[in-house]
Amino acid sequence: EEIARQRRRGADGAHLGQQATAEKVGSIGKIEAPTGGDLFEQLRQVRMALSKLYHVAPFIICSDATLTSMVRRKPETLEGMRSVSGMGEIKTARYGEAFLQVIRPYVAQERKMKANVKLLAERAQSAAFRNPVRTAPKPMPPKPVYTPPPAPTIPDIDWDNLSDPEVLSDAYLSGLTIREMSQKSGLSESWLREKLRSMDLIF
Structure with a gap:
């Protein structure tokens, strides 16, 4: 089960990297x-x-x-x-x-x-x-x-599925800190920080 989870995380990371790159390219162009x-x-x-x-x-x-x-x-x-x-x-x-x-x-x-x-x-x-x-x-x-x-109200977050990009984005944009998300989901702060950075949500 752990191996399957790591594979899913790897696939998610690759997809997010491609999405972030596309957004960066789009933001550079002048309209x-x-x-x-x-x-x-x-x-x-x-x-x-x-x-x-x-x-x-x-x-x-x-x-x-x-x-x-x-x-x-x-x-x-x-x-x-x-x-x-x-x-x-x-x-x-x-x-x-x-x-x-x-x-x-x-x-x-x-x-x-x-x-x-x-x-x-x-x-x-x-x-x-x-x-x-x-x-x-x-x-x-x-x-x-x-x-x-x-300030937005904290949405109903599926903490068991926080590795999903959309769930993670909603949790972070609701105002929760990385530490709070780590405590609620069981995911490490370092992993969450790296994931948010790959999504261009933090720098």
């Missing part, structure tokens, strides 16, 4: 600045704040391509956020509300700006023969104040 670059920069700041909060690399939160998709779609609900490429159920539940705190006021301000422009155009057209055309100052979208989401 084209999306329409609404101001929103894109705000979302990048939220991603950086989340990476510091959870002590993980920014690309673990989501990729630049995912942020680009958010800028294009501008979801205003968690359901809409789940449809963004790269988010899914788990990441939307964990990080979605933080991104929505930036997107919602930005979209509301965009709508307000469009309504103002339409109203001004109608007024200018009706008064074209009576008053000179006045150019209204362009309103600037407000810079939202980012409020970090509350």
Whole structure:
């Protein structure tokens, strides 16, 4: 049984190594600045704040391509956020509300700006023969104040299956320390630390 377990761990390690390499390569590539670059920069700041909060690399939160998709779609609900490429159920539940705190006021301000422009155009057209055309100052979208989401509750962890990458990732991202995971699972701290490092969850 121990031999079979070691073989499974070896296979898991190889798979994780390939996955981590692919993610690193993807994060290096530069993407084209999306329409609404101001929103894109705000979302990048939220991603950086989340990476510091959870002590993980920014690309673990989501990729630049995912942020680009958010800028294009501008979801205003968690359901809409789940449809963004790269988010899914788990990441939307964990990080979605933080991104929505930036997107919602930005979209509301965009709508307000469009309504103002339409109203001004109608007024200018009706008064074209009576008053000179006045150019209204362009309103600037407000810079939202980012409020970090509350610390996540510890999920129901399958401690007997902590060697599984997904289970280990959920346990670590829930805020548990390596020592706590070692005590609950029976796995050594050194093995857990090496596994987390191979997944780019620690440095």
